[in-house]
Amino acid sequence: MSIFVDRDTKLVVQGITGRDGSFHTSQMMEYGTQVVAGVTPGKGGQRFNRTVPVFDTVADAVAETGANASVIYVPARFASDAIYEAADAGIELIVCISEGVPVLDMTRVIPFLREKGTRLIGPNCPGAISPGRSKVGIIPGPICREGKVGVVSRSGTLTYEIIHQLSENGYGQSTCVGIGGDPIIGTNFVACLAAFEADPDTNAIVLIGEIGGTDEQQAAQYVADFVTKPVVGFIAGQTAPPGRRMGHAGAIISGSSGTAAEKMAALELAGIGVMKRPADVVSLLKERL
Protein backbone atom coordinates (compact mmCIF):
# COMPACT_ATOMS: atom_id res chain seq x y z
CA MET A 1 0.00 0.00 0.00
CA SER A 2 0.91 3.63 -0.20
CA ILE A 3 -0.93 6.95 -0.28
CA PHE A 4 -2.28 9.02 -3.20
CA VAL A 5 -0.30 7.30 -6.00
CA ASP A 6 -0.01 3.59 -6.67
CA ARG A 7 0.10 0.96 -9.42
CA ASP A 8 -3.52 1.75 -10.36
CA THR A 9 -2.75 5.45 -10.93
CA LYS A 10 -3.56 6.16 -14.59
CA LEU A 11 -1.92 9.45 -15.39
CA VAL A 12 -2.66 12.20 -17.88
CA VAL A 13 0.12 14.78 -18.33
CA GLN A 14 -1.07 18.37 -18.94
CA GLY A 15 1.61 20.17 -20.92
CA ILE A 16 3.17 16.89 -22.16
CA THR A 17 4.84 18.46 -25.21
CA GLY A 18 6.55 21.28 -23.31
CA ARG A 19 10.21 21.25 -22.29
CA ASP A 20 9.66 20.20 -18.66
CA GLY A 21 6.56 18.14 -19.42
CA SER A 22 8.23 15.94 -22.04
CA PHE A 23 11.43 15.41 -20.01
CA HIS A 24 9.58 14.39 -16.86
CA THR A 25 7.04 12.26 -18.73
CA SER A 26 9.92 10.14 -20.04
CA GLN A 27 11.33 9.88 -16.52
CA MET A 28 7.96 8.84 -15.09
CA MET A 29 7.45 6.22 -17.80
CA GLU A 30 10.94 4.86 -17.22
CA TYR A 31 10.07 4.55 -13.53
CA GLY A 32 7.01 2.48 -14.39
CA THR A 33 4.21 5.01 -13.96
CA GLN A 34 1.16 4.25 -16.11
CA VAL A 35 1.15 7.37 -18.29
CA VAL A 36 -2.02 6.84 -20.33
CA ALA A 37 -2.44 10.24 -22.00
CA GLY A 38 -1.11 13.70 -22.58
CA VAL A 39 -2.90 16.99 -23.21
CA THR A 40 -1.70 19.93 -25.30
CA PRO A 41 -4.41 22.00 -27.00
CA GLY A 42 -3.88 21.85 -30.77
CA LYS A 43 -1.78 18.69 -30.67
CA GLY A 44 -4.62 16.19 -30.28
CA GLY A 45 -4.03 13.08 -32.41
CA GLN A 46 -0.26 13.09 -32.01
CA ARG A 47 1.63 10.55 -29.96
CA PHE A 48 4.28 11.28 -27.35
CA ASN A 49 7.35 9.02 -27.75
CA ARG A 50 5.32 7.07 -30.34
CA THR A 51 3.28 5.53 -27.51
CA VAL A 52 1.26 7.97 -25.39
CA PRO A 53 -1.77 9.49 -27.15
CA VAL A 54 -2.05 13.28 -26.97
CA PHE A 55 -5.48 14.98 -26.70
CA ASP A 56 -6.72 18.54 -27.08
CA THR A 57 -8.66 18.48 -23.81
CA VAL A 58 -8.53 16.61 -20.51
CA ALA A 59 -12.18 15.55 -20.99
CA ASP A 60 -11.20 13.75 -24.24
CA ALA A 61 -8.24 12.10 -22.51
CA VAL A 62 -10.43 10.83 -19.66
CA ALA A 63 -13.14 9.59 -22.03
CA GLU A 64 -10.66 7.67 -24.18
CA THR A 65 -8.20 6.34 -21.60
CA GLY A 66 -9.91 6.32 -18.20
CA ALA A 67 -7.19 8.52 -16.68
CA ASN A 68 -7.80 9.11 -12.94
CA ALA A 69 -4.89 11.40 -12.09
CA SER A 70 -3.26 14.38 -13.74
CA VAL A 71 0.08 16.14 -13.45
CA ILE A 72 0.44 19.76 -14.56
CA TYR A 73 3.62 21.18 -16.14
CA VAL A 74 2.11 24.26 -17.80
CA PRO A 75 3.40 27.84 -17.22
CA ALA A 76 2.14 29.36 -13.95
CA ARG A 77 -0.28 31.82 -15.55
CA PHE A 78 -2.18 28.92 -17.17
CA ALA A 79 -1.97 26.60 -14.17
CA SER A 80 -5.26 27.51 -12.47
CA ASP A 81 -7.15 26.96 -15.72
CA ALA A 82 -5.46 23.58 -16.11
CA ILE A 83 -6.54 22.64 -12.58
CA TYR A 84 -10.19 23.65 -13.26
CA GLU A 85 -10.14 21.67 -16.49
CA ALA A 86 -8.83 18.50 -14.86
CA ALA A 87 -11.32 18.71 -11.97
CA ASP A 88 -14.18 19.36 -14.36
CA ALA A 89 -13.21 16.27 -16.37
CA GLY A 90 -13.62 14.12 -13.27
CA ILE A 91 -9.93 13.63 -12.39
CA GLU A 92 -9.59 12.51 -8.74
CA LEU A 93 -5.98 13.54 -8.06
CA ILE A 94 -4.28 16.60 -9.55
CA VAL A 95 -0.58 17.25 -8.98
CA CYS A 96 0.46 20.79 -9.96
CA ILE A 97 4.22 21.16 -10.39
CA SER A 98 4.09 24.72 -11.82
CA GLU A 99 5.80 27.39 -9.72
CA GLY A 100 4.57 30.99 -9.53
CA VAL A 101 0.78 30.56 -9.49
CA PRO A 102 -0.78 33.81 -8.17
CA VAL A 103 -2.19 33.29 -4.69
CA LEU A 104 -5.53 34.94 -5.55
CA ASP A 105 -5.99 32.31 -8.30
CA MET A 106 -5.61 29.66 -5.62
CA THR A 107 -8.25 31.27 -3.37
CA ARG A 108 -10.75 30.59 -6.19
CA VAL A 109 -9.40 27.15 -7.12
CA ILE A 110 -9.69 25.71 -3.60
CA PRO A 111 -13.49 26.09 -3.11
CA PHE A 112 -14.07 24.76 -6.66
CA LEU A 113 -12.08 21.61 -5.92
CA ARG A 114 -13.82 21.17 -2.58
CA GLU A 115 -17.19 21.07 -4.35
CA LYS A 116 -15.89 18.55 -6.89
CA GLY A 117 -14.23 16.39 -4.24
CA THR A 118 -10.90 16.55 -6.11
CA ARG A 119 -7.55 16.27 -4.33
CA LEU A 120 -4.88 18.75 -5.40
CA ILE A 121 -1.21 18.38 -4.46
CA GLY A 122 0.74 21.62 -4.91
CA PRO A 123 1.14 23.96 -6.69
CA ASN A 124 4.90 24.64 -6.66
CA CYS A 125 5.69 21.10 -5.54
CA PRO A 126 7.80 18.12 -6.66
CA GLY A 127 4.82 15.72 -6.60
CA ALA A 128 4.58 12.26 -5.07
CA ILE A 129 6.32 8.93 -5.45
CA SER A 130 5.46 5.48 -4.09
CA PRO A 131 8.80 3.70 -4.61
CA GLY A 132 8.64 0.69 -6.87
CA ARG A 133 5.05 1.45 -7.86
CA SER A 134 4.47 4.86 -9.37
CA LYS A 135 5.87 8.36 -9.49
CA VAL A 136 3.86 11.47 -10.36
CA GLY A 137 6.04 14.56 -10.60
CA ILE A 138 9.76 15.16 -10.47
CA ILE A 139 11.16 13.43 -7.37
CA PRO A 140 14.25 11.52 -8.64
CA GLY A 141 13.41 7.80 -8.66
CA PRO A 142 16.94 6.46 -8.05
CA ILE A 143 17.25 7.98 -4.55
CA CYS A 144 14.12 6.21 -3.29
CA ARG A 145 13.81 2.67 -1.91
CA GLU A 146 10.72 0.59 -1.23
CA GLY A 147 9.88 0.53 2.44
CA LYS A 148 7.63 1.70 5.25
CA VAL A 149 8.53 5.30 6.05
CA GLY A 150 6.08 7.98 4.88
CA VAL A 151 7.70 11.32 3.97
CA VAL A 152 5.80 14.61 3.66
CA SER A 153 7.49 17.94 2.92
CA ARG A 154 7.01 21.57 1.82
CA SER A 155 10.31 21.45 -0.02
CA GLY A 156 11.99 19.81 -3.04
CA THR A 157 15.72 19.21 -2.85
CA LEU A 158 15.69 19.20 0.96
CA THR A 159 13.26 16.30 0.70
CA TYR A 160 15.62 14.50 -1.68
CA GLU A 161 18.42 15.02 0.84
CA ILE A 162 16.39 13.40 3.61
CA ILE A 163 15.06 10.59 1.38
CA HIS A 164 18.69 9.92 0.41
CA GLN A 165 19.71 9.67 4.09
CA LEU A 166 16.82 7.26 4.70
CA SER A 167 17.55 5.05 1.69
CA GLU A 168 21.30 4.89 2.39
CA ASN A 169 20.60 3.69 5.92
CA GLY A 170 18.08 1.01 5.06
CA TYR A 171 14.86 2.95 5.61
CA GLY A 172 12.78 2.62 2.46
CA GLN A 173 9.66 4.72 1.88
CA SER A 174 5.99 3.86 1.42
CA THR A 175 5.22 7.22 -0.25
CA CYS A 176 7.04 10.57 -0.40
CA VAL A 177 4.81 13.63 -0.93
CA GLY A 178 6.04 17.15 -1.65
CA ILE A 179 3.07 19.37 -0.78
CA GLY A 180 4.57 22.60 -2.12
CA GLY A 181 6.09 25.86 -0.95
CA ASP A 182 3.22 28.25 -1.64
CA PRO A 183 1.02 29.99 0.95
CA ILE A 184 -2.15 28.31 -0.36
CA ILE A 185 -1.86 24.65 -1.35
CA GLY A 186 -4.35 21.87 -2.03
CA THR A 187 -3.12 19.17 0.35
CA ASN A 188 -1.62 20.16 3.69
CA PHE A 189 0.41 18.28 6.29
CA VAL A 190 -2.68 17.19 8.23
CA ALA A 191 -4.24 15.50 5.17
CA CYS A 192 -1.00 13.58 4.54
CA LEU A 193 -0.62 12.61 8.19
CA ALA A 194 -4.19 11.23 8.19
CA ALA A 195 -3.48 9.21 5.03
CA PHE A 196 -0.19 7.83 6.39
CA GLU A 197 -1.85 6.95 9.73
CA ALA A 198 -4.51 4.99 7.82
CA ASP A 199 -2.00 3.26 5.50
CA PRO A 200 -1.16 -0.23 6.87
CA ASP A 201 2.18 -0.25 5.04
CA THR A 202 3.48 2.94 6.63
CA ASN A 203 5.02 2.46 10.08
CA ALA A 204 6.71 5.84 10.67
CA ILE A 205 6.36 9.37 9.31
CA VAL A 206 8.94 12.05 8.49
CA LEU A 207 7.60 15.63 8.31
CA ILE A 208 9.74 18.36 6.73
CA GLY A 209 8.46 21.87 7.30
CA GLU A 210 9.78 25.38 7.01
CA ILE A 211 9.16 28.94 8.17
CA GLY A 212 5.89 30.75 7.34
CA GLY A 213 2.26 30.06 8.19
CA THR A 214 0.96 27.66 10.82
CA ASP A 215 0.60 24.38 8.89
CA GLU A 216 3.31 22.69 11.02
CA GLN A 217 1.65 23.79 14.27
CA GLN A 218 -1.65 22.29 13.11
CA ALA A 219 0.21 19.14 12.06
CA ALA A 220 1.75 18.91 15.54
CA GLN A 221 -1.67 19.20 17.16
CA TYR A 222 -3.02 16.52 14.81
CA VAL A 223 -0.14 14.19 15.68
CA ALA A 224 -0.78 14.70 19.39
CA ASP A 225 -4.50 13.96 18.98
CA PHE A 226 -4.70 11.27 16.29
CA VAL A 227 -1.40 9.77 15.13
CA THR A 228 -0.20 6.53 16.78
CA LYS A 229 2.82 5.99 14.49
CA PRO A 230 6.20 7.52 15.36
CA VAL A 231 6.82 10.91 13.74
CA VAL A 232 10.08 12.80 13.32
CA GLY A 233 10.30 16.34 11.96
CA PHE A 234 12.60 19.00 10.59
CA ILE A 235 12.00 22.74 10.18
CA ALA A 236 14.12 24.71 7.70
CA GLY A 237 14.80 28.41 8.14
CA GLN A 238 16.15 28.86 11.68
CA THR A 239 18.52 31.53 10.34
CA ALA A 240 15.99 33.22 8.00
CA PRO A 241 15.48 36.95 8.57
CA PRO A 242 11.88 38.12 9.24
CA GLY A 243 9.85 39.72 6.45
CA ARG A 244 11.81 38.15 3.57
CA ARG A 245 10.57 35.48 1.20
CA MET A 246 13.09 32.64 1.31
CA GLY A 247 12.69 31.36 -2.24
CA HIS A 248 9.31 29.74 -1.65
CA ALA A 249 6.40 32.19 -1.77
CA GLY A 250 5.10 30.74 1.49
CA ALA A 251 8.40 30.77 3.37
CA ILE A 252 8.16 34.12 5.11
CA ILE A 253 8.13 35.13 8.76
CA SER A 254 5.40 37.80 9.14
CA GLY A 255 5.96 39.97 12.20
CA SER A 256 6.94 37.45 14.87
CA SER A 257 4.77 34.62 13.56
CA GLY A 258 5.82 31.60 11.51
CA THR A 259 9.36 31.28 12.93
CA ALA A 260 11.29 28.01 12.96
CA ALA A 261 11.64 28.22 16.75
CA GLU A 262 7.87 28.32 17.37
CA LYS A 263 7.30 25.44 14.95
CA MET A 264 10.05 23.30 16.49
CA ALA A 265 8.58 23.95 19.94
CA ALA A 266 5.14 22.87 18.70
CA LEU A 267 6.55 19.65 17.22
CA GLU A 268 8.42 18.86 20.41
CA LEU A 269 5.34 19.48 22.54
CA ALA A 270 3.46 16.94 20.40
CA GLY A 271 6.10 14.28 21.08
CA ILE A 272 7.60 14.50 17.59
CA GLY A 273 11.34 13.84 17.36
CA VAL A 274 12.86 17.12 16.15
CA MET A 275 15.98 16.92 13.97
CA LYS A 276 18.67 19.52 14.52
CA ARG A 277 20.27 18.57 11.21
CA PRO A 278 18.87 16.62 8.22
CA ALA A 279 21.33 13.80 9.02
CA ASP A 280 19.60 13.25 12.38
CA VAL A 281 16.62 11.64 10.66
CA VAL A 282 18.17 8.17 10.85
CA SER A 283 19.11 8.18 14.54
CA LEU A 284 15.75 9.67 15.57
CA LEU A 285 13.82 7.06 13.57
CA LYS A 286 15.97 4.28 15.01
CA GLU A 287 15.12 5.43 18.56
CA ARG A 288 11.41 5.31 17.77
CA LEU A 289 11.07 2.11 15.75
Place this chain on the structure above:
Amino acid sequence: MPDGDVATTPDEVETIARVMGGAVVIKAQVHMGGRGKAGGVKLAENAAEARAAAEKILGMTINGLTVNKVLVAPAAKITSESYVGVIVDRESQRPIIMVSPEGGVDIEEVAAKTPDKIFQLEIDPRFGLMSYQAMSLAFKLYDDVKQVRQAAVVMQRLYQAFVDAGGSLAEINPLITNDEGTVLAIDAKISVDDNELDRKPAIAGLRDLSAEVESEIEAREAGLSFIKLDGNVGCCVNGAGLAMATMDLVKCYGGEPANFLDIGGSSNPEKVVTALKIIGADPNVRSVLFNIFGGITRCDDVANGIVAATSQTSFTLPLVIRLTGTNEKLAVQILKEAGFSALTDMDEAVEKAVQIAKEAA
Protein backbone atom coordinates in the same frame (compact mmCIF):
# COMPACT_ATOMS: atom_id res chain seq x y z
CA MET B 1 -10.19 60.27 -0.48
CA PRO B 2 -9.02 63.90 -0.23
CA ASP B 3 -7.26 65.52 -3.23
CA GLY B 4 -3.50 65.73 -3.14
CA ASP B 5 -0.49 66.55 -5.27
CA VAL B 6 2.96 64.99 -5.47
CA ALA B 7 6.07 67.17 -5.25
CA THR B 8 9.81 66.55 -5.38
CA THR B 9 11.19 69.93 -4.15
CA PRO B 10 10.36 72.32 -1.28
CA ASP B 11 9.51 75.00 -3.91
CA GLU B 12 6.84 72.79 -5.45
CA VAL B 13 5.45 71.95 -2.02
CA GLU B 14 5.15 75.65 -1.14
CA THR B 15 3.32 76.38 -4.40
CA ILE B 16 0.91 73.51 -3.98
CA ALA B 17 0.20 74.49 -0.36
CA ARG B 18 -0.45 78.12 -1.35
CA VAL B 19 -2.92 77.07 -4.07
CA MET B 20 -4.71 74.69 -1.69
CA GLY B 21 -4.88 77.31 1.05
CA GLY B 22 -5.31 76.49 4.75
CA ALA B 23 -3.58 73.72 6.63
CA VAL B 24 -1.93 70.90 4.69
CA VAL B 25 -0.22 67.65 5.52
CA ILE B 26 3.11 66.63 3.93
CA LYS B 27 3.69 62.89 3.58
CA ALA B 28 6.82 61.01 2.50
CA GLN B 29 6.16 58.69 -0.48
CA VAL B 30 8.17 55.50 0.01
CA HIS B 31 7.44 51.81 -0.53
CA MET B 32 7.54 51.13 3.20
CA GLY B 33 5.23 51.17 6.19
CA GLY B 34 5.87 52.98 9.49
CA ARG B 35 6.68 56.36 7.92
CA GLY B 36 4.60 58.32 10.46
CA LYS B 37 6.66 56.88 13.30
CA ALA B 38 9.86 57.75 11.40
CA GLY B 39 8.85 61.44 11.12
CA GLY B 40 7.85 61.24 7.47
CA VAL B 41 4.42 62.87 7.97
CA LYS B 42 4.11 66.50 9.09
CA LEU B 43 1.26 68.99 9.51
CA ALA B 44 1.66 72.59 8.27
CA GLU B 45 -0.67 75.52 8.99
CA ASN B 46 0.42 77.55 5.92
CA ALA B 47 2.62 77.52 2.80
CA ALA B 48 5.76 78.65 4.64
CA GLU B 49 5.43 75.90 7.22
CA ALA B 50 4.77 73.42 4.40
CA ARG B 51 8.06 74.41 2.80
CA ALA B 52 9.93 73.96 6.07
CA ALA B 53 8.34 70.53 6.58
CA ALA B 54 9.23 69.48 3.03
CA GLU B 55 12.86 70.52 3.57
CA LYS B 56 13.00 68.13 6.53
CA ILE B 57 11.22 65.21 4.87
CA LEU B 58 12.72 65.28 1.37
CA GLY B 59 16.06 63.45 1.49
CA MET B 60 15.45 61.74 4.83
CA THR B 61 15.74 57.95 5.04
CA ILE B 62 12.95 55.72 6.27
CA ASN B 63 13.97 52.13 7.00
CA GLY B 64 16.86 52.50 4.57
CA LEU B 65 14.89 54.19 1.80
CA THR B 66 15.57 57.77 0.70
CA VAL B 67 12.50 60.02 0.37
CA ASN B 68 12.45 61.65 -3.08
CA LYS B 69 8.74 62.51 -3.27
CA VAL B 70 6.12 63.89 -0.92
CA LEU B 71 2.35 64.09 -1.13
CA VAL B 72 0.75 67.41 -0.19
CA ALA B 73 -2.90 67.15 0.83
CA PRO B 74 -5.39 69.37 2.65
CA ALA B 75 -5.24 68.62 6.38
CA ALA B 76 -8.42 67.01 7.58
CA LYS B 77 -9.98 67.88 10.93
CA ILE B 78 -10.08 64.33 12.27
CA THR B 79 -12.87 63.32 14.65
CA SER B 80 -12.33 59.54 14.55
CA GLU B 81 -9.73 57.11 13.16
CA SER B 82 -10.42 53.50 12.09
CA TYR B 83 -8.57 50.72 10.30
CA VAL B 84 -9.62 48.67 7.25
CA GLY B 85 -7.43 45.95 5.76
CA VAL B 86 -7.68 43.04 3.31
CA ILE B 87 -5.21 40.14 3.41
CA VAL B 88 -4.97 36.61 2.02
CA ASP B 89 -5.42 34.33 5.00
CA ARG B 90 -3.38 31.14 4.75
CA GLU B 91 -5.46 29.20 7.24
CA SER B 92 -8.92 29.74 5.68
CA GLN B 93 -7.30 29.95 2.20
CA ARG B 94 -9.42 33.02 1.44
CA PRO B 95 -9.17 36.79 1.45
CA ILE B 96 -10.16 38.28 4.80
CA ILE B 97 -11.32 41.83 5.48
CA MET B 98 -10.54 43.26 8.91
CA VAL B 99 -11.75 46.48 10.52
CA SER B 100 -11.04 48.14 13.82
CA PRO B 101 -12.29 51.34 15.45
CA GLU B 102 -8.72 51.68 16.77
CA GLY B 103 -7.16 53.21 13.66
CA GLY B 104 -4.13 55.40 13.09
CA VAL B 105 -1.83 53.08 15.05
CA ASP B 106 0.06 49.88 14.33
CA ILE B 107 -2.69 47.29 13.76
CA GLU B 108 -0.46 44.42 14.90
CA GLU B 109 -0.26 46.12 18.30
CA VAL B 110 -4.06 46.38 18.43
CA ALA B 111 -4.31 42.69 17.51
CA ALA B 112 -1.88 41.74 20.27
CA LYS B 113 -3.25 43.99 23.04
CA THR B 114 -6.99 44.29 22.33
CA PRO B 115 -7.98 41.54 19.88
CA ASP B 116 -11.67 42.17 20.75
CA LYS B 117 -11.37 45.51 18.91
CA ILE B 118 -10.69 43.79 15.58
CA PHE B 119 -13.60 42.48 13.51
CA GLN B 120 -13.11 40.31 10.44
CA LEU B 121 -14.90 38.20 7.89
CA GLU B 122 -13.88 35.73 5.21
CA ILE B 123 -14.64 36.68 1.62
CA ASP B 124 -15.66 34.14 -0.98
CA PRO B 125 -13.50 35.34 -3.89
CA ARG B 126 -16.07 34.11 -6.41
CA PHE B 127 -18.63 36.65 -5.14
CA GLY B 128 -16.39 39.36 -3.75
CA LEU B 129 -17.22 41.57 -0.80
CA MET B 130 -21.01 41.96 -0.87
CA SER B 131 -22.80 45.11 0.30
CA TYR B 132 -24.44 43.53 3.32
CA GLN B 133 -21.10 42.13 4.44
CA ALA B 134 -19.38 45.49 4.15
CA MET B 135 -22.31 47.15 5.96
CA SER B 136 -22.13 44.63 8.81
CA LEU B 137 -18.47 45.53 9.36
CA ALA B 138 -19.08 49.27 8.97
CA PHE B 139 -21.65 49.08 11.79
CA LYS B 140 -18.74 48.06 14.04
CA LEU B 141 -17.12 51.41 13.26
CA TYR B 142 -19.97 53.95 13.14
CA ASP B 143 -23.46 54.50 14.61
CA ASP B 144 -24.64 57.00 11.98
CA VAL B 145 -26.07 54.98 9.07
CA LYS B 146 -24.89 57.64 6.59
CA GLN B 147 -21.31 57.04 7.70
CA VAL B 148 -21.90 53.29 7.68
CA ARG B 149 -22.96 53.44 4.03
CA GLN B 150 -19.96 55.60 3.08
CA ALA B 151 -17.55 53.28 4.86
CA ALA B 152 -19.13 50.19 3.24
CA VAL B 153 -18.53 51.67 -0.21
CA VAL B 154 -14.91 52.43 0.71
CA MET B 155 -14.45 48.82 1.85
CA GLN B 156 -15.90 47.40 -1.36
CA ARG B 157 -13.65 49.65 -3.42
CA LEU B 158 -10.63 48.65 -1.35
CA TYR B 159 -11.42 44.98 -1.93
CA GLN B 160 -11.80 45.60 -5.67
CA ALA B 161 -8.48 47.47 -5.77
CA PHE B 162 -6.89 44.55 -3.90
CA VAL B 163 -8.20 42.07 -6.49
CA ASP B 164 -7.37 44.27 -9.49
CA ALA B 165 -3.78 44.80 -8.32
CA GLY B 166 -3.24 41.14 -7.42
CA GLY B 167 -2.64 42.11 -3.82
CA SER B 168 -1.43 40.14 -0.89
CA LEU B 169 -2.41 43.03 1.41
CA ALA B 170 -4.37 46.28 1.01
CA GLU B 171 -5.11 48.63 3.87
CA ILE B 172 -6.50 52.02 4.76
CA ASN B 173 -5.06 53.38 7.97
CA PRO B 174 -6.59 55.60 9.05
CA LEU B 175 -10.10 55.74 7.70
CA ILE B 176 -11.33 58.93 9.34
CA THR B 177 -14.41 61.01 9.90
CA ASN B 178 -13.84 64.78 9.65
CA ASP B 179 -15.57 67.65 11.39
CA GLU B 180 -18.29 67.60 8.75
CA GLY B 181 -19.02 63.93 9.45
CA THR B 182 -17.63 62.70 6.13
CA VAL B 183 -15.79 59.37 5.98
CA LEU B 184 -12.38 59.72 4.27
CA ALA B 185 -9.47 57.42 3.50
CA ILE B 186 -6.42 59.40 4.58
CA ASP B 187 -3.67 56.87 3.95
CA ALA B 188 -3.55 53.57 2.08
CA LYS B 189 -1.02 51.00 1.02
CA ILE B 190 -1.06 47.85 -1.06
CA SER B 191 1.39 44.95 -1.33
CA VAL B 192 1.36 43.00 -4.59
CA ASP B 193 1.98 39.25 -4.96
CA ASP B 194 5.23 38.84 -6.95
CA ASN B 195 3.56 36.07 -8.95
CA GLU B 196 1.10 38.62 -10.42
CA LEU B 197 3.76 40.87 -11.95
CA ASP B 198 4.05 38.90 -15.20
CA ARG B 199 0.44 39.58 -16.12
CA LYS B 200 0.27 43.08 -14.63
CA PRO B 201 2.99 45.06 -16.41
CA ALA B 202 1.58 48.42 -15.28
CA ILE B 203 2.08 47.43 -11.66
CA ALA B 204 5.44 45.80 -12.33
CA GLY B 205 6.49 49.18 -13.82
CA LEU B 206 6.00 50.84 -10.41
CA ARG B 207 8.86 48.83 -8.94
CA ASP B 208 11.25 51.20 -7.17
CA LEU B 209 14.67 49.66 -7.69
CA SER B 210 16.32 52.22 -5.40
CA ALA B 211 14.47 50.46 -2.60
CA GLU B 212 16.34 47.22 -3.19
CA VAL B 213 19.82 45.87 -2.51
CA GLU B 214 21.83 45.98 -5.76
CA SER B 215 23.06 42.39 -5.55
CA GLU B 216 19.47 41.21 -5.08
CA ILE B 217 18.34 43.02 -8.26
CA GLU B 218 21.21 41.48 -10.23
CA ALA B 219 20.32 38.04 -8.88
CA ARG B 220 16.63 38.41 -9.75
CA GLU B 221 17.47 39.42 -13.31
CA ALA B 222 19.61 36.27 -13.63
CA GLY B 223 16.75 34.10 -12.35
CA LEU B 224 18.38 33.48 -8.97
CA SER B 225 16.69 33.79 -5.62
CA PHE B 226 19.16 35.69 -3.40
CA ILE B 227 18.98 37.42 -0.05
CA LYS B 228 22.00 39.12 1.45
CA LEU B 229 22.80 38.44 5.10
CA ASP B 230 25.61 39.56 7.41
CA GLY B 231 27.77 36.45 7.87
CA ASN B 232 30.98 35.37 6.13
CA VAL B 233 30.15 31.91 4.71
CA GLY B 234 28.78 32.33 1.18
CA CYS B 235 26.16 29.71 0.25
CA CYS B 236 25.24 28.47 -3.21
CA VAL B 237 22.52 25.84 -3.15
CA ASN B 238 19.87 24.34 -5.45
CA GLY B 239 16.38 24.53 -3.98
CA ALA B 240 14.95 26.93 -1.40
CA GLY B 241 14.39 24.39 1.36
CA LEU B 242 17.88 22.94 1.04
CA ALA B 243 19.29 26.50 0.89
CA MET B 244 17.60 27.34 4.21
CA ALA B 245 18.71 24.03 5.75
CA THR B 246 22.28 24.74 4.59
CA MET B 247 22.25 28.19 6.24
CA ASP B 248 20.91 26.60 9.42
CA LEU B 249 23.68 24.00 9.33
CA VAL B 250 26.33 26.74 8.92
CA LYS B 251 24.98 28.28 12.12
CA CYS B 252 24.80 24.86 13.80
CA TYR B 253 28.56 24.44 13.20
CA GLY B 254 29.32 27.85 14.69
CA GLY B 255 29.41 29.95 11.51
CA GLU B 256 27.23 32.70 10.05
CA PRO B 257 25.76 32.49 6.52
CA ALA B 258 26.53 35.45 4.22
CA ASN B 259 23.44 34.88 2.09
CA PHE B 260 20.50 32.80 1.01
CA LEU B 261 20.93 31.67 -2.58
CA ASP B 262 18.84 29.25 -4.60
CA ILE B 263 20.20 28.67 -8.11
CA GLY B 264 16.89 27.04 -9.06
CA GLY B 265 15.89 23.72 -10.51
CA SER B 266 17.08 23.73 -14.10
CA SER B 267 20.79 23.44 -14.55
CA ASN B 268 22.60 26.20 -16.33
CA PRO B 269 26.34 26.90 -15.94
CA GLU B 270 25.72 30.64 -16.58
CA LYS B 271 23.61 30.89 -13.43
CA VAL B 272 26.44 29.46 -11.39
CA VAL B 273 28.84 32.02 -12.88
CA THR B 274 26.49 34.90 -11.93
CA ALA B 275 25.93 33.41 -8.49
CA LEU B 276 29.66 33.27 -7.77
CA LYS B 277 30.10 36.82 -9.06
CA ILE B 278 27.41 38.09 -6.68
CA ILE B 279 28.73 36.17 -3.68
CA GLY B 280 32.33 37.18 -4.51
CA ALA B 281 31.39 40.86 -4.54
CA ASP B 282 30.41 40.75 -0.86
CA PRO B 283 33.54 41.89 1.06
CA ASN B 284 32.48 39.95 4.18
CA VAL B 285 32.65 36.56 2.51
CA ARG B 286 35.63 34.38 3.57
CA SER B 287 34.60 31.00 2.10
CA VAL B 288 32.01 29.80 -0.40
CA LEU B 289 30.03 26.63 0.18
CA PHE B 290 28.35 24.77 -2.68
CA ASN B 291 25.63 22.35 -1.66
CA ILE B 292 24.03 20.66 -4.66
CA PHE B 293 21.62 17.78 -4.55
CA GLY B 294 21.29 16.79 -8.17
CA GLY B 295 17.82 15.87 -9.35
CA ILE B 296 16.73 18.02 -12.26
CA THR B 297 19.86 20.01 -11.59
CA ARG B 298 22.78 18.17 -13.12
CA CYS B 299 25.93 18.15 -11.04
CA ASP B 300 28.14 18.37 -14.16
CA ASP B 301 26.43 21.63 -15.18
CA VAL B 302 27.20 23.10 -11.78
CA ALA B 303 30.79 21.85 -11.98
CA ASN B 304 31.21 23.48 -15.40
CA GLY B 305 29.82 26.73 -13.99
CA ILE B 306 32.28 26.63 -11.10
CA VAL B 307 35.22 26.05 -13.45
CA ALA B 308 34.08 28.84 -15.80
CA ALA B 309 33.54 31.34 -12.98
CA THR B 310 36.85 30.68 -11.27
CA SER B 311 38.90 30.86 -14.47
CA GLN B 312 37.14 33.87 -16.02
CA THR B 313 37.36 36.31 -13.16
CA SER B 314 39.82 37.14 -10.47
CA PHE B 315 38.02 34.80 -8.14
CA THR B 316 40.23 33.97 -5.17
CA LEU B 317 37.85 32.88 -2.40
CA PRO B 318 38.28 29.33 -1.10
CA LEU B 319 35.52 26.97 -2.28
CA VAL B 320 34.07 23.99 -0.48
CA ILE B 321 32.03 21.91 -2.89
CA ARG B 322 29.52 19.26 -1.96
CA LEU B 323 27.54 17.60 -4.70
CA THR B 324 25.63 14.39 -4.99
CA GLY B 325 22.99 12.96 -7.32
CA THR B 326 22.52 13.27 -11.10
CA ASN B 327 25.85 13.05 -12.97
CA GLU B 328 27.87 13.26 -9.77
CA LYS B 329 30.83 11.22 -11.11
CA LEU B 330 31.16 13.37 -14.20
CA ALA B 331 31.09 16.49 -12.02
CA VAL B 332 33.82 15.19 -9.72
CA GLN B 333 35.97 14.46 -12.80
CA ILE B 334 35.45 17.98 -14.21
CA LEU B 335 36.32 19.56 -10.87
CA LYS B 336 39.36 17.34 -10.36
CA GLU B 337 40.81 18.36 -13.71
CA ALA B 338 40.45 22.00 -12.71
CA GLY B 339 42.15 21.37 -9.39
CA PHE B 340 39.12 21.24 -7.10
CA SER B 341 38.05 18.45 -4.82
CA ALA B 342 34.44 17.63 -4.04
CA LEU B 343 32.70 16.16 -1.01
CA THR B 344 29.51 14.11 -0.94
CA ASP B 345 28.52 14.60 2.70
CA MET B 346 26.60 17.78 3.59
CA ASP B 347 27.72 17.99 7.23
CA GLU B 348 31.38 17.49 6.36
CA ALA B 349 31.23 20.24 3.73
CA VAL B 350 29.47 22.76 5.96
CA GLU B 351 31.87 22.13 8.83
CA LYS B 352 34.84 22.66 6.52
CA ALA B 353 33.46 25.89 5.02
CA VAL B 354 32.81 27.29 8.50
CA GLN B 355 36.31 26.37 9.64
CA ILE B 356 37.96 28.06 6.64
CA ALA B 357 35.89 31.22 7.16
CA LYS B 358 36.86 31.32 10.84
CA GLU B 359 40.56 30.96 10.10
CA ALA B 360 40.44 33.70 7.47
CA ALA B 361 38.41 36.15 9.58
